[in-house]
Amino acid sequence: MKNRKTRVVKIGNLLLGGDNPVRIQSMCNTDTRDVRATVKQILALEKKGCEIVRVAVLDMAAAKAIGKIKKQIHIPLVADIHFDHKLALEAVAQGIDKIRINPGNIGSVEKVKAVVSACKKKKIPIRIGVNAGSIEQNLLNKYGATPKAAVESAMRHVKILEKLNFKDILISIKFSNVPQMVEAYEMLAKKVDYPLHLGVTEAGTIFNGSIRSAIGIGILLHEKIGATFRVSLTADPVEEIDTCWAILQSLGLRRRGPEMISCPTCGRTQIKLIELANAVEKELSKIKTPIKVAVMGCVVNGPGEAREADIGVAGGQGMGAIFAKGKVIKSVKEKDILPALMKEIKKLDKELKK
Numbered sequence: 547m548k549n550r551k552t553r554v555v556k557i558g559n560l561l562l563g564g565d566n567p568v569r570i571q572s573m574c575n576t577d578t579r580d581v582r583a584t585v586k587q588i589l590a591l592e593k594k595g596c597e598i599v600r601v602a603v604l605d606m607a608a609a610k611a612i613g614k615i616k617k618q619i620h621i622p623l624v625a626d627i628h629f630d631h632k633l634a635l636e637a638v639a640q641g642i643d644k645i646r647i648n649p650g651n652i653g654s655v656e657k658v659k660a661v662v663s664a665c666k667k668k669k670i671p672i673r674i675g676v677n678a679g680s681i682e683q684n685l686l687n688k689y690g691a692t693p694k695a696a697v698e699s700a701m702r703h704v705k706i707l708e709k710l711n712f713k714d715i716l717i718s719i720k721f722s723n724v725p726q727m728v729e730a731y732e733m734l735a736k737k738v739d740y741p742l743h744l745g746v747t748e749a750g751t752i753f754n755g756s757i758r759s760a761i762g763i764g765i766l767l768h769e770k771i772g773a774t775f776r777v778s779l780t781a782d783p784v785e786e787i788d789t790c791w792a793i794l795q796s797l798g799l800r801r802r803g804p805e806m807i808s809c810p811t812c813g814r815t816q817i818k819l820i821e822l823a824n825a826v827e828k829e830l831s832k833i834k835t836p837i838k839v840a841v842m843g844c845v846v847n848g849p850g851e852a853r854e855a856d857i858g859v860a861g862g863q864g865m866g867a868i869f870a871k872g873k874v875i876k877s878v879k880e881k882d883i884l885p886a887l888m889k890e891i892k893k894l895d896k897e898l899k900k
Contacts, residue, residue: 551739551742552773554566555671555714555715555716555740555773556671556714557598557622557644557671557811559622559641559642560598562606562704562773563740565797566773567800567812568597568767568773568775568794569773570598570774570794571600571743571774571775572598572783572787573593573599574588574591574599574775575782576600576813577606577608578603579607580613580732581614581615582614583610585615587618587784588615588619589618589619591787591894592621594684594784594787595787595802596621597616597622598621598622598624598643598644598774599614599622600626601624602626603625603626603627603637604634606633609637610634610636611640612636612637613640613641616641619710621891622643622644623643624643624644624673624859625644625645625646627645627646629652630652631652631657631658631660631680633824634652635664638670642670643664643670644670644672644673644716645661645671645673647661647672647673648674648675648676648680648839649674649703650705650706659710664694665814665837671715672707672712672716673715673718674707674716674718675717675743676699676700676703676720677718677719678691678720678722681699681701682687682702685699687822691707693719693721693726693730694728695728696730696806697737700719700734701738704738710830713756715763716740716774717734717740717742718743718744718745720746720825721746721747722748724728724746727745727747728766731744731771731772741774741799742746742831743773743774743775743776744762744763744771744772745759745775745777745778746758746762746763746777749779750780752781755778755779755895759777759779759793763777763793764797767797768797774791775792776790777789780816787858794847802836803831803833803835804833804835804837804838804839806837806838806840808841808842809842810843812843814844815844816843816864817843817866817880817883818862818880819841819843819861822859822861822884826887829884829888829891833892835899837857837894837898838854838855838856839856839857839858839891840855840857840858841858841859842858842860843860844861845862845867846862853871854871854872855872856871857887857891857894859887861880861883862877866880866882866883866886868890870890871893
């Protein structure tokens with residue numbers, strides 16, 4: 547499945563939009579002025595698979611820290627700025643890869659021109675970010691906090707940049723309400739061909755936030771809308787990345803490391819399936835090859851339902867039938883299922899790396 551055709555925008559060494567892969571983002575919750583803490587968090591995000599990271603730039607000290615941070619990380623860095631154009635100019639001078647700022651909020655035309663000019667010279671894109679809480683008052687009076695109001699707000703900012711002949715633009719238009727978020731992006735996608743940054747804002751804690759994000763972002767990605775996204779959780783930002791990858795893998799858009807499927811327990815289950823599935827999932831986190839693994843509770847449907855899996859196991863009465871591509875290759879006692887299954891997985895992992 548490919549993205550809806552959009553312009554291509556370059557962020558650092560990554561291309562977004564067009565036929566390029568959907569990219570995963572996150573945002574640091576550290577004080578950007580604390581270079582050591584910020585770098586530490588970014589490196590942890592990189593290790594998990596984050597591809598673009600954003601930092602809050604609240605003052606000039608934070609803006610000046612960007613250069614030091616950039617020297618110690620390996621993924622594109624985005625500056626999140628509100629209102630103050632001088633912070634944007636300093637971020638550009640420090641080597642930022644992208645700026646998130648709404649041009650309609652930074653004052654005079656001259657200030658906007660200064661930011662646009664600086665970004666043009668360094669070929670730095672600008673993300674326009676609108677959400678339900680940042681819609682202009684006159685639009686709220688006219689439409690309420692609705693997708694229509696948010697889209698019109700975003701288009702105002704876009705037109706400011708277009709009048710200055712600046713088109714290295716990305717746009718986000720976020721709501722915490724999932725149906726409104728989906729409607730807003732669908733409306734916006736019909737009006738522009740700029741790459742869109744998806745997200746459900748204020749999504750919540752790990753459990754609820756992941757579900758809301760998976761539904762909203764998943765719907766849009768399935769509709770081929772979206773070039774990049776962030777799962778916004780009230781949690782350590784590193785927690786966001788697993789959900790991001792799960793969304794992409796579930797839609798068949800990208801694969802990174804193993805994918806595990808496991809059946810629900812039922813009255814036919816004759817092994818400790820929940821315990822086994824959790825143990826297999828933990829072991830798979832150590833493997834990076836995209837192998838599909840199935841952990842099934844019984845032999846009635848096991849190999850058949852999971853015939854597309856590279857390796858799998860179907861439980862029996864105190865036994866486990868290990869299979870590859872739907873064909874049983876060996877049977878082992880229940881206590882030996884985990885080591886026997888992982889032996890086959892590691893064997894396949896080694897073969898695929900050759």
